[in-house]
Amino acid sequence: MKKPESFPPACHPSGVIPAGRIHFWPIDRWRALQRRRLRQHLAWAAKSPLNRQLARRTKTGRGVITADDLLDLPIITKQELALAESGALAVPTDRIAEWVTTSGTTGRPLQIGLTARDLSRLAENEAVALNLAGLQPGDTLLLAVAMDRMFIAGLAYWLGAQKIGAACVRIGSQFASTAQMLCAWKTLSGRKFLMTVPSLASQLSISDCPLRLEAVIGIGEPLLGPDLRPNALAACVAKSLALPADRVLSTYASTETCTTFAQGPRCKGGHLNPRLGWVEILDDQNQPVNPGTPGNIVITPLGVEGMPLVRFATGDIAALYTAPCPCGRTTPRLGPILGRQSQLLKVRGTSLYPAAIFDVLNSIRQIEDYLLVVESTHDLSDKLAVYVHFAGGKSRIPHLCRTLKAATGGRLKVTPDIRICSREELAAFRAGHPARKPIRFLDRRGR
Ligand SMILES: [Zn+2]
Incomplete structure (x- = not known):
């Protein structure tokens, strides 16, 4: 059968898997597919009690959601989803193939049920994302990510790599010793990619991971x-792993949405896969903001069967960029996560998110570990303190404190209190706050 001629053949570089070619389609073409997928998703989503209840709040109040209703629907927060419990499911519980939970760092852990079809969607989602970062059939993915405790992340990357036809080595989060062992293996094929939490990788040295890596995700x-x-x-x-900076790539997703924004070596932000997600960036009044303006990331994950969500507010803040990317992809890109909506800091007229302060702290090599604490609010201004552990001798501390004050004051126009502390004191601060990645921020406002 002859192919329709309305769409020119997609132009994509070699190495892009078929499911990832959508990123190179003309914008009108992927938008048409995305709208069709949205209509199908909304029709299915109406099967869950949670969404039926939301649909009654649309202008028509028919209890049936259409694409035209999307902007009239209320957004759904993590808290509302937690309250809904099994009411968020659109299938009977015996159709669930995998139960996962969120980490619970921003509320109580949430149970998410995935059907067999959702696992297959998850594999496609992650295969496209990993391929965007460069992973190809025959390559090896070193997974320094938890695979247990009902977390979805490790499982998702594993499924994605299998879908691509790459090999996985689950080296775990304490991976320095495993990486040493792997160097003796002559059987690992293709290029090697390391998937890890960046601040853990930044503490490694090339002697900890002497494998020649293609990229870190x-x-x-x-x-x-x-x-x-x-x-x-x-x-x-x-620097730690002797790679060019453009080979350190980020990926962003959440357990609730299973929709990944992925970055390649030439990308200015992480690309949305329009087959699997619909994204909105909203201001405090839940109104759309212009491209390039930060706001709350609201995602409608398309094609989810078990727990289909509509307008899920992640609470994370970032901007969306819609101009074509230097990599040649036409799909929208998400900028860096600046913080959580609730983490906005206001210091004497300056508003900023913790990520801006982290960036300054990360730029000073002698800082071995740190914790940003917002201690109180008075006169509409937050009081910030940075607890810092410096590497090296004590004699350098006054100089390093001056460097840090100058950097925060100069770049951010805020000067947090700097409090020098030991590793043990930082550990004591973090006690009772279990997390998958190092805690960098404690919010003590309102105590
Ligand atoms: Zn790109």
Whole structure:
């Protein structure tokens, strides 16, 4: 059968898997597919009690959601989703193939049920994302990410790599010793990619991981600055593992949405796969903001069967960029996560998110560990303190404190209190706050 001629053949470089070619389609073509997928998703989503309840709040109040209703629907927050429990499911519980939970760092852990079809969607989602970062059939993905405790991330990357036809080595989060062992293996094929939490990788040295890596794919922490160039953390990871900074790539997703924004070596931000997601960036009044303006990331993950969400507010803040990317892809890109909506800091007239302060702290090599604490609010201004552990001798501390004050005052126009402390004191602060990645921020406002 002859192919329709309305769409020119997609032009994509070699090495892009078929499911990833959508990123190179003309914008009108992927938008038409995305709208069709949205209509199908909304029709299916109406099967869950949670969405039926939301649909009654649309203008028509028919209890049936259409694409035209999308902007009239209320957004759904993490808290509302937690309250809905099994009411968010659109299938009977015996159709669930995998139960996962969120980490619960921003509320109580949430149970998410995935059907067999959702696992297959997850594999496609992650295969396209990993391929965007450069992973190809025959390559090896070193997974320094938890695979247990009902977390979805490790499982998703594993499924994605299998879908591509790459090999996985689950080296775990304490991976320095495993990486040493792998160097003796002559059987690992293709190029090697390391998937890890960036701040853990930044503490490695090339002797810890002497494998020659093609790229590091970082999860859970931003690796681009607001100018969409590699930030200080990306530079630290690159230096530790002797890689160019543009080979330290970020990926962003959440357990609730299973929709990944992925970055390649030439990308200015992480690309949305329009087959699997519909994204909105909204202001405090839930109104859309212009491209390039930061706001709350609201995602409608398309094609989810078990727990289909509509307008899920992640609470994370970032901007969306719609101009074509230097990599040649036409799909929208998400900038770095600046922080959570609730983490906005207001210091004597300056508003900023913790990520801006982290970037300054990450740029000073002698800082071995740190914690930003917002201690109180008075006169509409937050009081910030940075607890810092410096590497090296005590004699350098006054000089390093001056450097840090000058950097925060100069770049951010805020000067947090600097409090020098030991590793043990930092550990004591973090006690009772279990997390998958190092805690960098404690919010003590309102106590
Ligand atoms: Zn790109």
